[in-house]
Amino acid sequence: xxxxxxxxLAGLIHIYIFFMESILWGQPGTNRMFKVSxxxxxxxxxxAFNQGYYNLFLAIAVFIGIGAALLRGSSEFADTLLVYSCxxxxxxxxxxxxxxxxxxxxxxxxxGAPTIAxxxxxxxxxxx
Numbered sequence: 001x002x003x004x005x006x007x008x009l010a011g012l013i014h015i016y017i018f019f020m021e022s023i024l025w026g027q028p029g030t031n032r033m034f035k036v037s038x039x040x041x042x043x044x045x046x047x048a049f050n051q052g053y054y055n056l057f058l059a060i061a062v063f064i065g066i067g068a069a070l071l072r073g074s075s076e077f078a079d080t081l082l083v084y085s086c087x088x089x090x091x092x093x094x095x096x097x098x099x100x101x102x103x104x105x106x107x108x109x110x111x112g113a114p115t116i117a118x119x120x121x122x123x124x125x126x127x128x
Contacts, residue, residue, distance in 0.1 A: 001124075002116075002120040002123075002124070003082065003117045003118070003120035003121035003124055004066050004069060004070070004082075004117075005117075006113045006114070006116040006117035006120060007062050007065070007066055007082050007085075007086060007113075007114070007117040007121075008062070008063075008066060009113040009117075010059075010062060010086060010089055010113035010114040010117055011058075011059040011060075011062035011063050011066070012059070013109065013110065013113055014055040014056065014058050014059035014062075014089065014110075015055075015056065015059045017052065017055040017110070018052040018053065018055045018056035018059065019052070020033065020034075020052070021048040021049065021051050021052030021055065022048065022049045022051075022052030022053060022056070023052070025041060025044075025045055025048045025049065025052070026038065026041045026042065026045065058085050058088055058089055061081055061084075061085040062081075062082060062085045062086065064081055065077075065078050065079075065080075065081030065082035065085060066078075066082065068081065069082065074128070079121070079125070082117070082121065083118060083121055085114075086114035086115075086117045086118045086121075087114070087118060089110065089111060089114040090111045090114050090115055090118065092110060092111070093106075093107040093108075093110040093111025093112075093114075094107070094111065096110065
């Protein structure tokens with residue numbers, strides 16, 4: 001159950017990232033968070049919009065996996081969807097960190113909850 005809690009948190013974080021990248025992009029607060037000037041934000045608008053939807057789709061996959069787990073119990077479908085989605089989030093956070101070492105806080109924000117979710121899932125799986 002801990003894995004579902006942290007997977008939910010990971011999904012909510014990625015929905016928040018979606019809103020920032022696809023809905024609020026170019027707003028002063030968003031520009032500050034992403035450390036971009038208004039000109040840089042405008043130049044990256046299409047990229048950010050696309051990236052935001054990538055985050056939204058990862059969140060949707062996590063929530064479908066959580067729903068499947070809650071409705072049908074642990075199953076290969078639910079486990080695969082949850083773990084794959086969380087591992088994708090973790091992978092993206094690692095890429096962010098290695099491509100921009102100054103983005104440690106962002107990488108932890110993006111990858112912390114899914115990392116805990118996968119670790120908890122492994123422990124829960126081994127106890128089955």
